[in-house]
Amino acid sequence: MVKPDSVFKTFSLFLNDMLGDKYTEALDKAYQILKESPKEKLRKMVGRKIKEIPEFPQLDKRGFVESYQKPIEDDILAGYGLFKITESRMLQMDWTGGHYQLPLGYHFRNLDRILVTAREHGIIDDTHNNTPGQAVKLLAFELIKSANKYDGEVDINKLKQVIDAKDRLNRVTSVDTGTVASGAALKSILYRFRNLHKDNIPVFIMQEGNYHGTDFFQQYLRGMWQWMFTNVIVEAVKPNDIDHLNQTFQKYQNGGKEKVAAVIMEPVLMNNRAIYLKPEYIYRAKELAEKHDAVMMLDEIQTGFWSPDIFMANELKGVADIIAVGKGLTSGFSPLAYMICKKYLDNQDQYSSISTNGNADMAALAGLVVLYSIRENSSHIQKTGEYYMECLQDLQQKHPKKITGITGCRHLAGINIVNENMAKKFHQGCLDQGIFLRLQTYKAGACTIITKPAVIADADDVDFVIKKLNAVLDIIS
Numbered sequence: 001m002v003k004p005d006s007v008f009k010t011f012s013l014f015l016n017d018m019l020g021d022k023y024t025e026a027l028d029k030a031y032q033i034l035k036e037s038p039k040e041k042l043r044k045m046v047g048r049k050i051k052e053i054p055e056f057p058q059l060d061k062r063g064f065v066e067s068y069q070k071p072i073e074d075d076i077l078a079g080y081g082l083f084k085i086t087e088s089r090m091l092q093m094d095w096t097g098g099h100y101q102l103p104l105g106y107h108f109r110n111l112d113r114i115l116v117t118a119r120e121h122g123i124i125d126d127t128h129n130n131t132p133g134q135a136v137k138l139l140a141f142e143l144i145k146s147a148n149k150y151d152g153e154v155d156i157n158k159l160k161q162v163i164d165a166k167d168r169l170n171r172v173t174s175v176d177t178g179t180v181a182s183g184a185a186l187k188s189i190l191y192r193f194r195n196l197h198k199d200n201i202p203v204f205i206m207q208e209g210n211y212h213g214t215d216f217f218q219q220y221l222r223g224m225w226q227w228m229f230t231n232v233i234v235e236a237v238k239p240n241d242i243d244h245l246n247q248t249f250q251k252y253q254n255g256g257k258e259k260v261a262a263v264i265m266e267p268v269l270m271n272n273r274a275i276y277l278k279p280e281y282i283y284r285a286k287e288l289a290e291k292h293d294a295v296m297m298l299d300e301i302q303t304g305f306w307s308p309d310i311f312m313a314n315e316l317k318g319v320a321d322i323i324a325v326g327k328g329l330t331s332g333f334s335p336l337a338y339m340i341c342k343k344y345l346d347n348q349d350q351y352s353s354i355s356t357n358g359n360a361d362m363a364a365l366a367g368l369v370v371l372y373s374i375r376e377n378s379s380h381i382q383k384t385g386e387y388y389m390e391c392l393q394d395l396q397q398k399h400p401k402k403i404t405g406i407t408g409c410r411h412l413a414g415i416n417i418v419n420e421n422m423a424k425k426f427h428q429g430c431l432d433q434g435i436f437l438r439l440q441t442y443k444a445g446a447c448t449i450i451t452k453p454a455v456i457a458d459a460d461d462v463d464f465v466i467k468k469l470n471a472v473l474d475i476i477s
């Protein structure tokens, strides 16, 4: 046997060698402009091409799957706070919280600082998921505290009671993305159903236009893969229609083979026109779920970390038996999502919802910074969110022929446009003005601009954006 004398090579690797000199130069300049210019100055520059940033060769996306090959002008070069600069060097105000997932905007100073310090202290990025570090364990408790603050803040003493209680959200499992978190919650619902009603067929009561992720079962719940699943019934009810909800539950009340397993709701249907589900509707669903011995699940992947109470489940007086959270949790640092459930739904085996990267210390630390920041800014989030909604209502009153309605709650708002043609013009007009928004036209009949500004936005940011939207609405026809 010949013992090799080779050692693993280390070498100097620099960012510009990897990404290109020209790109790195442009990136540095863009980031410097964003970081060093006062907010008022940046607002004035929104919608303009920043010529001081050198041009650089842009990569195309031919290597991406076709469904993802969108035009390149909008791709990001740099971001800071609410602002970003695209590869075509245009300065934009990102009014979507970077794909609805950055409650603290880009490069939130405290978050960056803590992560750099943590690295200097040697906190690890990730480890085996059976050996979590301090940050991961702390985040589990902080999430439980956050999910139980609807009847008062949870201090260390109350936490002990909450952890032991039968009827509290007091168990978490960490996974990578929202899809996996909602999948984990669905599995717990199915495990429970199988244990209690193994001869029955589970019925899932969903909202029309629901979206809970991209895995098979979540997609089945919104009408796909019909040929693949048998023995599961899906009922899609009309959002906020209490009669329809009553009738749907009624269908299954006579003890037939089919039995309701769960009612699943997103407090704001961000994938269906940002429809806000009214509390009385959600309370009725809970009542019916209890009557049918079914589970009440809230998908808070969109709403979580954008509420003054962290989760909308708190605003709904702790109505949920199980919640899925993700997206905003690390404000974009890395994927991290959780299923948070009551003890009786803690029913899975070790390998049922395991995830390789579910116990990453650095990501958990980012999650702790987000929780802390939201808690500290509860009243700011409430006030700015409500002000934004009022401004949108006002905008609709100014343009009743173009805007048919404002949907949503606080930052999670939908601007519903009269028809697709007008919506496209409005959307393009906003982009030309440097306001980055997304248009939802892929749902039948929906022409909705879905907005979700980062919670760092203040009333001046709101005024600025509303003024721009108004100017676009004035000129389109």
Ligand SMILES: Cc1ncc(COP(=O)(O)O)c(C=O)c1O
Residues within 6 Å of the ligand: 177, 178, 179, 180, 182, 211, 212, 213, 214, 266, 270, 271, 299, 301, 302, 326, 327
């Ligand atoms: C309500 C809701 N649930 C689940 C998901 C899936 O989350 P992810 O994309 O992180 O897998 C999303 C994603 O947009 C969502 O909006």
